[in-house]
Amino acid sequence: MKKVADYLTSLFNDAGIETRQIEYTPGRNQLIATLNGNAPGNVLGFTGHMDVVPVGIMQWKYGPFNAIEADGKIYGRGASDMKAGLMAAVAAMINLKEQNIPLKGAIRLLATIGEETGAIGAKQLTDSGYADDLDALIIGEPTKNQMVTAHKGVIWLKLETTGQTAHGSAPQLGVNAIDHMLYFLEMFRKKINLSRYSDSILGVSTASLNVLQGGNATNVVPDHCVAELDIRTVPTLDHTRFIEELQELGKKVSKKMDNFHIKMEITNDLPALQTDFTDPFVQLASKTITYITGKEQKETGSPGFTDGSRFIMAKKKFPVIILGPGTGEMAHQPDEYVIIKDYQDSISIYEYIAREFLK
Numbered sequence: 001m002k003k004v005a006d007y008l009t010s011l012f013n014d015a016g017i018e019t020r021q022i023e024y025t026p027g028r029n030q031l032i033a034t035l036n037g038n039a040p041g042n043v044l045g046f047t048g049h050m051d052v053v054p055v056g057i058m059q060w061k062y063g064p065f066n067a068i069e070a071d072g073k074i075y076g077r078g079a080s081d082m083k084a085g086l087m088a089a090v091a092a093m094i095n096l097k098e099q100n101i102p103l104k105g106a107i108r109l110l111a112t113i114g115e116e117t118g119a120i121g122a123k124q125l126t127d128s129g130y131a132d133d134l135d136a137l138i139i140g141e142p143t144k145n146q147m148v149t150a151h152k153g154v155i156w157l158k159l160e161t162t163g164q165t166a167h168g169s170a171p172q173l174g175v176n177a178i179d180h181m182l183y184f185l186e187m188f189r190k191k192i193n194l195s196r197y198s199d200s201i202l203g204v205s206t207a208s209l210n211v212l213q214g215g216n217a218t219n220v221v222p223d224h225c226v227a228e229l230d231i232r233t234v235p236t237l238d239h240t241r242f243i244e245e246l247q248e249l250g251k252k253v254s255k256k257m258d259n260f261h262i263k264m265e266i267t268n269d270l271p272a273l274q275t276d277f278t279d280p281f282v283q284l285a286s287k288t289i290t291y292i293t294g295k296e297q298k299e300t301g302s303p304g305f306t307d308g309s310r311f312i313m314a315k316k317k318f319p320v321i322i323l324g325p326g327t328g329e330m331a332h333q334p335d336e337y338v339i340i341k342d343y344q345d346s347i348s349i350y351e352y353i354a355r356e357f358l359k
Contacts, residue, residue, distance in 0.1 A: 001113040004050040005029040008090060008111060008184025015094045024113055026193070030121050031111040032130060035093050037358055041105025044357050045137040046093070046350065047122070047307055048086030049115030049236040052078035058334040062103045073337040082330035083325030084110060084338040085346065092350035102178065105357040115307050118156075118268040119131075122310035131314035134282040136357065138350065139306050142326030142338075145293055145345055147285055149321055150201050150301035153233040153272035153309060155242070159184065159226065159266040166221040174221030175259045178214040184253050184262060185209065191249055192242075199234035201301040202272065206233045228267075232303055262317065270309035273320060274301075282320040288352045289323070292345055304328065322347070 001019075006317045009019045010035045021029040031050075055064045055077055062068040062075040069075075074084070089109055096103070110130060112121035120336030125131065161181040166174025193206040207229050233239065246264060254260045277281060277299040281315075286297040325342040 001050050002027050003030040004109065004239075005031040008033070009092060009093065011049050015097050017093060017097055021112075021198055022128070024121055024124055030113055030125060031109070032125075033090075033093065033111070035097055035103070035107040035111040037103030037105050038318070039104045041358055042135040043105055043133050044107050044108065044354055045110060045131065045134040045311075046089035046140065047110040047112060047137060047311065048082055048089060048140040049112045049121070049275045050086065051113050051116050052081070053116055053332050056334065058172050059077070060334050062335060064336075069171055069340070072116055072340050074340060074343070075335055075337045077336055079258050079330075079336050079338045080326030081328075081336070082141050082324060082326065084326050084343045085142065088343060088346040088350055089138070089140055090327060092345045092354065094337075095347070095351055096354060101355055105135075105358045107354055110311075118255065119270060119305070119310045121309045122307035125311050126310050129315075131311045132316055134311075134314065134316070134318050136318055137308065137311055137320045138345070138353070139308050139322045141306050141322050141323055142324050142328050142331060143302075145289060145323065145325055145342055145349060146295065146300065147282070147289055147297050147321050147323050147349070148300050148302050149277055149282060150199075150274040150299075151272065151305055151308070152205075152301075152303050153237075153238060153239070154268055154270050154305045155231040155233060155266060156268035157229045157231060157246070158267050159228070160263040160265075161225045162261045162263075163221070163259065165221045168219035168221060173293045175224040176221065177222050179210075179228055180215065180260050180262070182256065183257060184250070185227060187249060187253055193238075193246055194231070197234050197237040199236065199301070201274075202234045202302075202303070203232070205233045205237050210250035210339045233282050235274050237272075239269055239271065249250060267323055270305050270312065271312070273306070273308045273312055275319045275321060279319045282321060285321055285353055287325065288349055288356070292352065302328070
């Protein structure tokens with residue numbers, strides 16, 4: 001990530017835009033770039049993450065790190081998620097600087113690391129106060145330049161049950177950790193009804209069991225089992241109360257089942273994001289997108305989380321929208337691409353919103 005931050009720093013420095021790098025860990029630097037206007041005013045934030053997911057084992061037609069241009073598209077890992085959105089913000093800021101557009105206020109880019117692993121970089125920047133004075137924030141995640149004003153929150157739940165090994169021919173002498181885990185998961189499905197938490201834009205809260213590991217050999221009663229659940233939440237679900245429900249369920253199961261031991265760990269806890277569609281900044285963005293793309297905007301939500309879940313924890317409340325080139329369907333896929341026309345449109349959209357918001 002430092003190489004990406006260094007490259008962006010060189011672009012901004014050449015344009016006369018001030019930058020600052022913040023080290024997260026050695027070799028993983030975040031970047032703050034600020035374009036100051038010629039008078040006090042609003043602070044408009046752009047944010048995009050510099051990290052990408054691994055390429056995977058599937059064969060690519062185009063090299064994942066070669067940025068191949070073909071058929072009106074740019075192919076490469078991160079092209080859609082979300083280097084196009086990040087670079088559109090960079091290009092918009094440099095264009096405004098080079099055109100000497102008069103601005104009241106400032107534009108701040110927060111280029112983060114670790115969005116794909118729980119928005120850890122955005123947490124560092126938020127805790128350090130870099131979002132406290134923002135008046136609006138645009139997150140350049142792939143939306144095909146259609147504005148998104150809400151997304152679900154997330155709880156990653158890791159469960160571990162422990163038991164006692166025994167020979168497979170005498171299971172009564174052991175404590176089967178897998179059986180205990182399966183029983184707890186069944187109680188989770190029966191007792192904790194996530195569908196009661198719903199939202200008109202985002203739908204219902206969901207839970208997906210995505211990791212289940214246990215046992216060492218066919219003839220050995222397992223003494224350890226791990227399960228990991230991805231829980232997506234809507235604004236009506238209070239995370240603190242929900243976690244308390246989980247702990248209460250664990251206590252109830254332990255009373256019903258002999259030798260039941262479970263450990264719960266929350267490895268990611270991010271709230272849902274929701275911005276009022278009637279907010280003046282949202283309406284400005286909506287009119288801008290329609291003007292440039294010809295497409296009317298409507299209130300839309302997303303099931304995935306973004307760095308916005310961290311940035312909304314800043315000291316001041318401000319409107320947040322997700323808006324960028326690329327499509328969510330292409331994220332993390334082989335032969336990931338962004339349509340060049342969409343990328344160019346996003347630069348124009350970002351420039352226009354900035355000029356209007358800071359004029």
